[in-house]
Amino acid sequence: MTTKTYREALNEALREEMHRDQDVFIIGQDVGKFEGAYRVTQGLLSEFGPKRVKDAPISETAIMGAGIGAAMVGLRPVVEFMTINFTLVAMDQIVNNAAKIRYMFGGQVSVPLVIRTPGGGGQQLTAQHSQNLEHWFAHVPGLKVVAPVSPADAKGLLKMAIRDPDPVFVLENLALYNTKGEVPDDEYEIPLGSADVKREGTDLTIFAHSRMVNVALRAAERLEDEDGVSAEVVDLRSLRPLDTETILNSVRKTNRAMTVEEGWATYGVGGEIVALLMDHVFDDLDAPVKRVGGEEVPMPYSKPLERAAIPSVDRVYDVALQVLA
Amino acid sequence: MATKTENREQLLDNYRMMVLIRHFEERAAQLYTQAHIGGYCHLNIGEEATVVGALSTLRPEDYVFTAYRDHGHALALGSDPGAVMAELCGKVTGISKGRGGSMHLFDREHRLFGGYGIVGGHLPLAVGAALAIQYREEDGVVMCIFGEGATNIGAFHESMNMAKVYHLPVLFFCSNNQYAMGSMPEDDSAVPEMWMKACAYDMAAERIDGMDVFSVREATMRALDRVRETREPMFLEAFTYRFRGHSMADAGRYRSQDEVREWQRRDPIQLFGRRLQEDGILDTRMREDIEKAVDEEIERATRFALESPSPETDDLYQYVYTEEDR
Numbered sequence: 267m268t269t270k271t272y273r274e275a276l277n278e279a280l281r282e283e284m285h286r287d288q289d290v291f292i293i294g295q296d297v298g299k300f301e302g303a304y305r306v307t308q309g310l311l312s313e314f315g316p317k318r319v320k321d322a323p324i325s326e327t328a329i330m331g332a333g334i335g336a337a338m339v340g341l342r343p344v345v346e347f348m349t350i351n352f353t354l355v356a357m358d359q360i361v362n363n364a365a366k367i368r369y370m371f372g373g374q375v376s377v378p379l380v381i382r383t384p385g386g387g388g389q390q391l392t393a394q395h396s397q398n399l400e401h402w403f404a405h406v407p408g409l410k411v412v413a414p415v416s417p418a419d420a421k422g423l424l425k426m427a428i429r430d431p432d433p434v435f436v437l438e439n440l441a442l443y444n445t446k447g448e449v450p451d452d453e454y455e456i457p458l459g460s461a462d463v464k465r466e467g468t469d470l471t472i473f474a475h476s477r478m479v480n481v482a483l484r485a486a487e488r489l490e491d492e493d494g495v496s497a498e499v500v501d502l503r504s505l506r507p508l509d510t511e512t513i514l515n516s517v518r519k520t521n522r523a524m525t526v527e528e529g530w531a532t533y534g535v536g537g538e539i540v541a542l543l544m545d546h547v548f549d550d551l552d553a554p555v556k557r558v559g560g561e562e563v564p565m566p567y568s569k570p571l572e573r574a575a576i577p578s579v580d581r582v583y584d585v586a587l588q589v590l591a
Numbered sequence: 592m593a594t595k596t597e598n599r600e601q602l603l604d605n606y607r608m609m610v611l612i613r614h615f616e617e618r619a620a621q622l623y624t625q626a627h628i629g630g631y632c633h634l635n636i637g638e639e640a641t642v643v644g645a646l647s648t649l650r651p652e653d654y655v656f657t658a659y660r661d662h663g664h665a666l667a668l669g670s671d672p673g674a675v676m677a678e679l680c681g682k683v684t685g686i687s688k689g690r691g692g693s694m695h696l697f698d699r700e701h702r703l704f705g706g707y708g709i710v711g712g713h714l715p716l717a718v719g720a721a722l723a724i725q726y727r728e729e730d731g732v733v734m735c736i737f738g739e740g741a742t743n744i745g746a747f748h749e750s751m752n753m754a755k756v757y758h759l760p761v762l763f764f765c766s767n768n769q770y771a772m773g774s775m776p777e778d779d780s781a782v783p784e785m786w787m788k789a790c791a792y793d794m795a796a797e798r799i800d801g802m803d804v805f806s807v808r809e810a811t812m813r814a815l816d817r818v819r820e821t822r823e824p825m826f827l828e829a830f831t832y833r834f835r836g837h838s839m840a841d842a843g844r845y846r847s848q849d850e851v852r853e854w855q856r857r858d859p860i861q862l863f864g865r866r867l868q869e870d871g872i873l874d875t876r877m878r879e880d881i882e883k884a885v886d887e888e889i890e891r892a893t894r895f896a897l898e899s900p901s902p903e904t905d906d907l908y909q910y911v912y913t914e915e916d917r
Contacts, residue, residue, distance in 0.1 A: 291726065317726060323756060328749035331715020332722055338704060339654070339723035358746070362709050363716060371697035371705060372688025373910035407911050431913035 267448040275417035275449050276306045276382075276438065279424040280344065284314055287342060290428055293320040293329055294346030303348045304384060304443055330356035330381070334364050334433075337379040342428060347383035350437065351397050364433040365408030380427045384438040386477055386528055387576050391440075393564035396572075398529030400437045400476075401538070404505035410458055411505040413437040415479040417447040419503060422456035430458060439477045439528075461509035463516065467498030470590055471516040473539050474526040475502040478577060482526050485582035495590060505535060513539065514546050521552040524589050526582050531559025556585050599872055605647055605804055606867060609639035609860050611885045612663040615672060616835075618889050619662065619679055619693075623839045627897065628679045632693045635663035637834035640859030641766050643667050644807025645734065645829070648815055652731035654704050654724075656717040658738060659694035660833075661706030668701040672888060673895035682899035689902045690910060710771075711737060711744035714763075718750045721759035725822070732760040732818045739785050739828075740771025751792040754824040761824040762814055763789070766801065768833045773845035789826035801831030802859045805866070831859075 284290045296303055298311040298321040311319040322329045333343035347353050364377050387396030404411040410432060414420040427434035464479055465486050474482040479501045486497035500516050517523050523543060525536030536557035543555055561575040616634040623632045635642055646667035657664045665675050670686055678685030679693050687697050694708045704720065707713035717735035724731050741747050742765065754761045765785045769775055776783045789796035799810040807829055814825045832854040836843050867873035909916060
């Protein structure tokens with residue numbers, strides 16, 4: 267094990283996969299000479315050259331579509347979007363092409379590509395640069411969506427995404443890039459579609475993904491310290507497919523649950539988890555399941571306003587107590 | 592005269608294919624009105640010279656991406672008419688296994704990499720396939736076919752720019768049938784001639800008579816030679832006309848019957864047939880024989896389509912994800 271940042275772990279995953287498979291290449295805005303808007307592709311241009319680390323014009327539609335076209339012909343593109351907010355410009359390509367091509371052509375062709383992009387707020391980047399839209403992609407059959415929180419998960423899941431034969435959306439998070447964690451030195455695998463119990467507990471399950479897992483873990487510590495409550499934190503890690511077995515088993519054990527997501531909860535990930543629990547473990551529940559999400563406003567600039575808009579440890583703690591009441 | 596330099600068999604093949612497409616589309620229209628074909632159904636009738644002229648020039652290592660008016664494109668590339676008709680009828684024997692229908696034909700063997708239903712949305716895919724050709728240092732080129740209406744969407748401009756910036760072997764082939772549903776270029780395009788848009792991307796471009804298969808073939812071969820040699824993109828605009836509506840559901844209120852009749856005087860199959868007769872390559876008897884053989888082939892294709900089974904509903908989830916199909 268070696269301590270690495272989330273950014274370094276992603277960078278390693280890219281480097282190792284590019285060494286392993288000559289068909290893997292990176293395309294995106296400023297991924298080469300600039301070394302990535304958030305430095306995830308640092309050093310890769312000098313190591314692999316401009317053919318495999320391709321700087322692209324500000325043309326999200328063409329970048330995404332070119333990735334899909336190259337994948338159809340057998341390459342393994344990793345398409346970087348500077349932030350998830352810019353994927354909206356390429357939505358037609360992602361939803362109408364990447365997700366549909368295999369199906370509507372009767373399985374004659376696959377689209378083995380990765381979309382990497384950070385979401386999340388907290389950097390005073392305001393309304394157009396702070397969104398959490400990963401569930402939009404998780405809504406669409408034909409796509410897979412993963413959202414790692416730890417450096418080890420980030421590396422493992424990105425590598426598996428690159429090797430997957432279908433389009434995989436890898437959600438990163440701006441506020442996670444500098445966070446550190448232990449990363450195995452040897453090769454390891456994290457199957458797509460596997461949740462991870464990040465903290466074991468017996469009284470309540472908190473479901474979260476991406477950065478909100480860390481918020482949930484801090485809330486769980488406070489619940490333990492101040493209230494003697496044993497909260498389990500399940501990191502969904504994959505939004506499509508969902509690891510229903512891990513999710514349901516946790517609630518069968520704790521009998522109480524809540525969800526936390528950084529984005530707006532309305533029509534969101536939490537609602538999906540709640541519906542899953544209603545379908546399968548309704549009789550195991552001792553209390554109504556509650557959701558925590560970002561406040562339903564465009565992200566404001568002012569620091570106090572922004573802080574108020576994003577789910578906090580205090581908020582998760584308060585709602586947990588309601589579920590436990 | 593082009594006929595003197597062209598191979599006689601090639602010309603007869605082209606003629607036969609144009610007749611096949613015409614009769615196939617007429618049969619498809621019938622099957623649509625009989626409710627054997629559902630959804631949208633866009634016909635190539637009137638555009639046969641453009642379709643056959645362009646697609647008969649490709650090599651096995653090339654790729655074709657096209658829009659939703661794609662029946663003729665599949666046929667011209669060599670797809671089995673039975674499999675195409677079966678797809679239109681939603682059968683499991685269809686070229687896309689009954690999952691795509693009229694708009695989404697795909698034939699890997701004949702390098703048809705899809706018909707796509709979002710106007711202009713397939714242009715970036717063609718750029719990506721060309722990027723893969725360049726990446727692997729292969730010899731092929733990509734032909735990307737789209738209508739003139741597609742030149743007004745952002746994906747067109749992004750794709751043209753990217754193809755040029757990356758020096759990719761793409762032939763952008765604009766089939767200008769003069770109507771984007773009911774809108775003419777004069778209504779919706781800042782420049783009425785599409786080839787002019789290529790100038791903004793420093794791309795060689797040419798406008799050709801899309802009703803004349805000689806003109807289309809000759810210009811496309813020249814353009815493809817140039818793309819193969821220079822490994823740079825190029826743009827062709829074939830000026831053509833669709834004799835039928837945008838789709839089967841089109842009352843045609845946006846244009847006069849006189850206008851349609853005027854264009855039908857330049858019916859590409861009649862023009863080509865007369866020319867071949869003048870050059871002694873074809874006679875009335877041969878034309879009748881070709882029509883008869885084509886009709887028999889289409890009847891076989893139709894019978895195959897109608898007699899084929901639908902996909903099993905148990906297989907509804909097949910082809911969503913690769914792993915699950917293994």
